[in-house]
Amino acid sequence: MDSLNNIRCKLLSLCLTAMLFSASAFGAETIRVGVYQNNPSVFYDDNGKVRGFYIEILEHIAKAEGWQLQYVKDTWPGLIKQLNTGSIDMIAGMAYNEERDKIYDFTSEPLFINWGQVYVRDKDIQSILDLRQRRVVGLKEDIYTLSFKSLLERFDLPVTFIEVDSYAQILRQVENGFADAGITSRSNGNTLAANHKVYRSPIVCCSKEVHYAVKEGMGGDYLEALNRQLRTLKDDNNSYYFKALDRWYGDQRELEIPEWLIWTLGGTLSVLAMLFGGVLVLRQQVSERTSKLQEAHDQLESRVAKRTAELYEKNQQLLNEINEHRKTQKKLQHMVRHDPLTGLPNRRWFSEHLQEDIKRAKRNQQQLAVMFLDLDGFKQTNDSFGHDCGDLVLIRAAERIRECLRETDKLVRLGGDEFIVIVPEIRCRRAVEVVAEKIIERFRDPFIYGGCDCPVGISMGISLFPDHGEEPEVLLNHADNAMYSSKKTGRNRFTVYGDLVEVCEETLVE
Secondary structure, three states, X not given: OHHHHHHHHHHHHHHHHHHHHHHHHHHOEEEEEEEXXXXXXXXXXXXXXXXXXXXXXXXXXXXXXXXXXXEEEOOHHHHHHHHHHOOOOEEEXXXXXXXXXXXXXXXXXXXXXXXXXXXXXXXXXXXHHHHOOOEEEEEOOOHHHHHHHHHHHHOOOOOEEEEEOOHHHHXXXXXXXXXXXXXXXXXXXXXXXXXXXXXXXXXXXEEEEEEEEEEOOOOHHHHHHHHHHHHHHHHOOOOHHHHHHHHHHOOOOOOOOOHHHHHHHHHHHHHHHHHHHOOOOOHHHHHHHHHHHHHHHHHHHHHHHHHHHHHHHHHHHHHHHHHHHHHHHHHHHHHHHEOOOOOOEOHHHHHHHHHHHHHHHHHHOOEEEEEEEEEEOHHHHHHHHOHHHHXXXXXXXXXXXXXXXXXXXXXXXXXOOEEEEEEEEEOOHHHHHHHHHHHHHHOOOOEEEOXXXXXXXXXXXXXXXXXXXXXXXXXXXXHHHHHHHHHHOOOOOEEEHHHHHHHHHHHHHO
16 A cells, blocks of 8 residues: 555656746747858857857856747858748847838847958959959848948949858868959858958958847847846946957967977976886985976966966957957947037937837837927027037037026937937827927027027927827928928927828818
8 A cells, every 4th residue: 555655656747847947948048040151259169069158148148037948050041041041040140231220120128249351362452442353252132242342332433242051161262263362241240250360351341230130029028138147247347248249359368389389298297207217226316306397397387477467468458459449349339429529419319219119109000290490590500609619519509508408308300400319218299299389498598608698599399209200201301391390480489290291181162
């Protein structure tokens, strides 16, 4: 009887264990990730193991989110086809451009910034003009190939373009003389060029942001999770992201022991073993040899210490150069997307973020508003008091507008005396009208310059998503038209585009 009870207990335990295992296995979301040969960013080695910087970061985030990753290996053109047909959910590492943004959704946080590098067989090729009537090889459907081909066309340079299926084939084509030059990514070229007889030319182009990419509308919750995790990782300089970045792209260097040192140490150990074996028979000889050995050891230690100091100094120089490059890269990124006078984001930044806000509003079924603001009387102030006064008024005007906004609202300088405000997550039209009233009231006080009053007002036009349009350019144009209506009807006021349309319709009826 006891034996039967024990068997029943064991069977019950096995069933419970199987149920728990099944629950955990089916609870995790599986994401099919496309990978290709782009060492060191993403690649699979001779054993079929998927590796690279993009993969390490993705696996780190997947572990935190509880995802299961299923890797699908293919060439770059093959992965594009699979993503378009839905055979895979994501590509680990796709460079962003406006054409791709129309058919794919990208993480808003860039994973890496890369650029194109041209490798040549002939050192005489020193500029893009030297490629005239030459053969250039690139990766099929690759962003650097497409961008470089467009650049050559703008310079009206006749070249013969060859397309292949992998980055490795590019350098082989150049090395074997089938092509005169090859365009590849900077990170991949640094890894592969050492294995080929090619030269890195001074020709670089096409700086691109690399993101995780999915087919438009198919990202689901995991695209937002990737953005959240990437922001958290990049905010901490000691995070897993920066350690992986250093490991794959060269901030940390392994100290290699020179071959001569290995052989010297091996010989020294052999001599010591022989001396120890004959110590009982030849004590005097052991003493003399030990003295000579100590002298050789001291010289060796001196040379090792000197070499170690040299390597340390070189490593510090390299670290300083990388840090300076990072600072410069951050400054350039900021300059491209921000106005140098007010420090506000510019039109390019506005276009990117308005598109993301519209997508978010669609998902959450919310409204958002676009406000087009133009200063009244700014030209007269600029002509009367000079450009220094005008610049000061623009800076102070930006500060006044910012004081009237929420932390989630986005203020942009479009150019001249024009500004744009994105007001997301509003429940009704009245919410943005309150913001407009605050701004008008704030501009009733004149600006002070050199002890003189500089009266400057503000006219505004407002368009609402989705009532007045669902595309960024449509909303911006409608807000612009409403602003000009405010100018015509007395200035220092705001007009909602819907009211403008109603007035036009009533006029047509009359």
